[in-house]
Amino acid sequence: xxxxxxxxxxxxxxxxxxxxxxxxxxxxxxxxxxxxxxxxxxxxxxxxxxxxxxxxxxxxxxxxxxxxxxxxxxxxxxxxxxxxxxxxxxxxxxxxxxxxxxxxxxxxxxxxxxxxxxxxxxxxxxxxxxxxxxxxxxxxxxxxxxxxxxxxxxxxxxxxxxxxxxxxxxxxxxxxxxxxxxxxxxxxxxxxxxxxxxxxxxxxxxxxxxxxxxxxxxxxxxxxxxxxxxxxxxxxxxxxxxxxxxxxxxxxxxxxxxxxxxxxxxxxxxxxxxxxxxxxxxxxxxxxxxxxxxxxxxxxxxxxxxxxxxxxxxxxxxxxxxxxxxxxxxxxxxxxxxxxxxxxxxxxxxxxxxxxxxxxxxxxxxxxxxxxxxxxxxxxxxxxxxxxxxxxxxxxxxxxxxxxxxxxxxxxxxxxxxxxxxxxxxxxxxxxxxxxxxxxxxxxxxxxxxxxxxxxxxxxxxxxxxxxxxxxxxxxxxxxxxxxxxxxxxxxxxxxxxxxxxxxxxxxxxxxxxxxxxxxxxxxxxxxxxxxxxxxxxxxxxxxxxxxxxxxxxxxxxxx
Amino acid sequence: xxxxxxxxxxxxxxxxxxxxxxxxxxxxxxxxxxxxxxxxxxxxxxxxxxxxxxxxxxxxxxxxxxxxxxxxxxxxxxxxxxxxxxxxxxxxxxxxxxxxxxxxxxxxxxxxxxxxxxxxxxxxxxxxxxxxxxxxxxxxxxxxxxxxxxxxxxxxxxxxxxxxxxxxxxxxxxxxxxxxxxxxxxxxxxxxxxxxxxxxxxxxxxxxxxxxxxxxxxxxxxxxxxxxxxxxxxxxxxxxxxxxxxxxxxxxxxxxxxxxxxxxxxxxxxxxxxxx
Ligand SMILES: Cc1ncc(C[n+]2csc(CCOP(=O)(O)OP(=O)(O)O)c2C)c(N)n1
Ligand code: SF4
Numbered sequence: 078x079x080x081x082x083x084x085x086x087x088x089x090x091x092x093x094x095x096x097x098x099x100x101x102x103x104x105x106x107x108x109x110x111x112x113x114x115x116x117x118x119x120x121x122x123x124x125x126x127x128x129x130x131x132x133x134x135x136x137x138x139x140x141x142x143x144x145x146x147x148x149x150x151x152x153x154x155x156x157x158x159x160x161x162x163x164x165x166x167x168x169x170x171x172x173x174x175x176x177x178x179x180x181x182x183x184x185x186x187x188x189x190x191x192x193x194x195x196x197x198x199x200x201x202x203x204x205x206x207x208x209x210x211x212x213x214x215x216x217x218x219x220x221x222x223x224x225x226x227x228x229x230x231x232x233x234x235x236x237x238x239x240x241x242x243x244x245x246x247x248x249x250x251x252x253x254x255x256x257x258x259x260x261x262x263x264x265x266x267x268x269x270x271x272x273x274x275x276x277x278x279x280x281x282x283x284x285x286x287x288x289x290x291x292x293x294x295x296x297x298x299x300x301x302x303x304x305x306x307x308x309x310x311x312x313x314x315x316x317x318x319x320x321x322x323x324x325x326x327x328x329x330x331x332x333x334x335x336x337x338x339x340x341x342x343x344x345x346x347x348x349x350x351x352x353x354x355x356x357x358x359x360x361x362x363x364x365x366x367x368x369x370x371x372x373x374x375x376x377x378x379x380x381x382x383x384x385x386x387x388x389x390x391x392x393x394x395x396x397x398x399x400x401x402x403x404x405x406x407x408x409x410x411x412x413x414x415x416x417x418x419x420x421x422x423x424x425x426x427x428x429x430x431x432x433x434x435x436x437x438x439x440x441x442x443x444x445x446x447x448x449x450x451x452x453x454x455x456x457x458x459x460x461x462x463x464x465x466x467x468x469x470x471x472x473x474x475x476x477x478x479x480x481x482x483x484x485x486x487x488x489x490x491x492x493x494x495x496x497x498x499x500x501x502x503x504x505x506x507x508x509x510x511x512x513x514x515x516x517x518x519x520x521x522x523x524x525x526x527x528x529x530x531x532x533x534x535x536x537x538x539x540x541x542x543x544x545x546x547x548x549x550x551x552x553x554x555x556x557x558x559x560x561x562x563x564x565x566x567x568x569x570x571x572x573x574x575x576x577x578x579x580x581x582x583x584x585x586x587x588x589x590x591x592x593x594x595x596x597x598x599x600x601x602x603x604x605x606x607x608x609x610x611x612x613x614x615x616x617x618x619x620x621x622x623x624x625x626x627x628x629x630x631x632x633x634x635x636x637x
Numbered sequence: 638x639x640x641x642x643x644x645x646x647x648x649x650x651x652x653x654x655x656x657x658x659x660x661x662x663x664x665x666x667x668x669x670x671x672x673x674x675x676x677x678x679x680x681x682x683x684x685x686x687x688x689x690x691x692x693x694x695x696x697x698x699x700x701x702x703x704x705x706x707x708x709x710x711x712x713x714x715x716x717x718x719x720x721x722x723x724x725x726x727x728x729x730x731x732x733x734x735x736x737x738x739x740x741x742x743x744x745x746x747x748x749x750x751x752x753x754x755x756x757x758x759x760x761x762x763x764x765x766x767x768x769x770x771x772x773x774x775x776x777x778x779x780x781x782x783x784x785x786x787x788x789x790x791x792x793x794x795x796x797x798x799x800x801x802x803x804x805x806x807x808x809x810x811x812x813x814x815x816x817x818x819x820x821x822x823x824x825x826x827x828x829x830x831x832x833x834x835x836x837x838x839x840x841x842x843x844x845x846x847x848x849x850x851x852x853x854x855x856x857x858x859x860x861x862x863x864x865x866x867x868x869x870x871x872x873x874x875x876x877x878x879x880x881x882x883x884x885x886x887x888x889x890x891x892x893x894x895x896x897x898x899x900x901x902x903x904x905x906x907x908x909x910x911x912x913x
Contacts, residue, residue, distance in 0.1 A: 312895060325710035486698075500692050
């Protein structure tokens, strides 16, 4: 894979600043015009432990993370021990000259000579790594200027000096790595994580309310929303628990806000009753669920795709919903935007189902074209006195009025209710209202985004995947050494499903292999339930690590 | 002043003789005296007999889940600060299932009013102990008598320095109207805990029981926190009615009405640029 890309892994303890080095370097790489993908692995602790920040960079689009390491920047001994085994042939180690890198192709950094104080060691590593991949020094300089501008001229100059010294030091070293090919001229691109992209998609859809309780790996969605949305009039609150979060969002939505909640599996489990309330009261709500391994507290900072069932079946009773599963930050943006539009149109909860890998994964992304986005649906602000919140309509959608803008009263209810929102146990009314709500399903069905099929028509083997496993499947398809033809079928909307959009791909293949980040092939089971099609084979990963092409290839070897 | 008829007159599912009727009537009177139109009011309620109140009144309402009326009410206020926001529920709903929200709402101090119909029992589920049920009170679910100490909502609220804490009694409707009016006039979170006889399930804390013990606070300075602590702790042989405590703590700041809200596209474009 080295010919396609370089995989740089920065490893160290929490609190050593590796994320800072990583973010600056990957932003520099983005500004230089390369493609890149960041995968962060961290432990659930504030200091110490062992974390990595991996940047895969290349001149061609990068599909997913990879395992072989081309440059290993070790901030401590443990990184060397844990990761030098993963070095690709000819791989380079970048480490302080106090660490034992005997037998390795190593650039030994004289930290003491390059920086006057340990405070600057981060910048040394940044300079050395930038030099090692022949990045333009001016780009790194401008990044430091932006970062330290607030801290005053003296601090900035100190950092710049260390950067230049370290960058230039590399040029004098003898080491075995070739510079990356010149990048394409792709300037002005954004560097975005999945969670940041969800927040931006929400803002683009007019989201103006978020209530949340912190839970990794979802927290940064709310934090990004607050950081970027507060000056735009966004109302936000960190509440006492997830139950409060979802109910507060519903109260706000009822009163005219465009509301979102963000959480992970455990928090979402607490929100379920509120999700059901959104269903019966027909209150628009977008829930962002960022998955991590369960059950219960599981592994707080690792990744998994095991909350599909939780979300698809969330809530008691029956009501319509749609579930989106983004594969990259671009999907995060557009699907979140769409979730808001559909939540308002159909007045029922919508879900964006992401995971830790995508949450913390930075990519270079074309600046989103806000002008090309469809207008998001809006509630009514005016109605006459005869207004009925749950009026019976053919498509099941009753006009939604925001209270307080007109004299008409808006009566929302968690009980079964009549058209006026009045509580009633009348059996006939129950059937009529429940059917009305469920009629919205046919409208939602019309809106389903079908899966994408990659590869030649009628391939022998189809890799079936959803959400974030797309990249690894695509790369595996390209690299697989087999006489069989391969294709990938990827779902970015996992519920509802429309079988006419994909069933022939499955039925036409000799073999369908479901590739998922969970232990029980939840999506394959959902397909079986919805279409009757039984997927024979599975490649499942549930060790808390993201799917990689290598993992898929190994699974393929065992199966075909 | 708008007429009380504007708030409508509906058939209820309450038992004849229940204290809820007087609370509903007093609330309508207070709203009429405050000259609040039905469409200017947002009412959030939970689940229980008390929580059905907004169904029996012309108003905007969100009748949500058991224990969750406060988060909904606060979301409403944040989304539309121009509205008067009222939260109505029972003692089980507000102090039991919703106990954490009760404390958080006091701390947050949004400008909303919470009215709790406190009958010291679960009504709708037919007579189990509630958080305010006295220790030793025998019910079908607590045949040996409730083993937990009764929760004192007003002293908890005073201890937390809630902005406005009052106790009223459904058997003293005139006073109750005054308490609701003062609470709704208070800027910030206000609580009116209303003693409400449940004629069907609470044979201990009856109308006569409350009537005998309750008395109106006199010569009490509600701004005096220490005095309020002492008074609010009083519940048993004597039960004070009135404003126990008030202060003017900073109120949770809200913005514009969110339904009016639209981002300038250029501001959003600038946000995107900040990621380049
Ligand atoms: C989550 C949940 N748990 C339990 C119930 C059942 N339930 C309905 S009302 C109620 C208690 C009501 O007591 P209180 O709040 O004191 O109101 P009251 O009926 O006495 O006015 C309970 C436990 C429910 N509806 N939802
Ligand atoms: S059960 Fe008690 S509280 Fe409920 S309506 Fe009947 S008397 Fe009132």
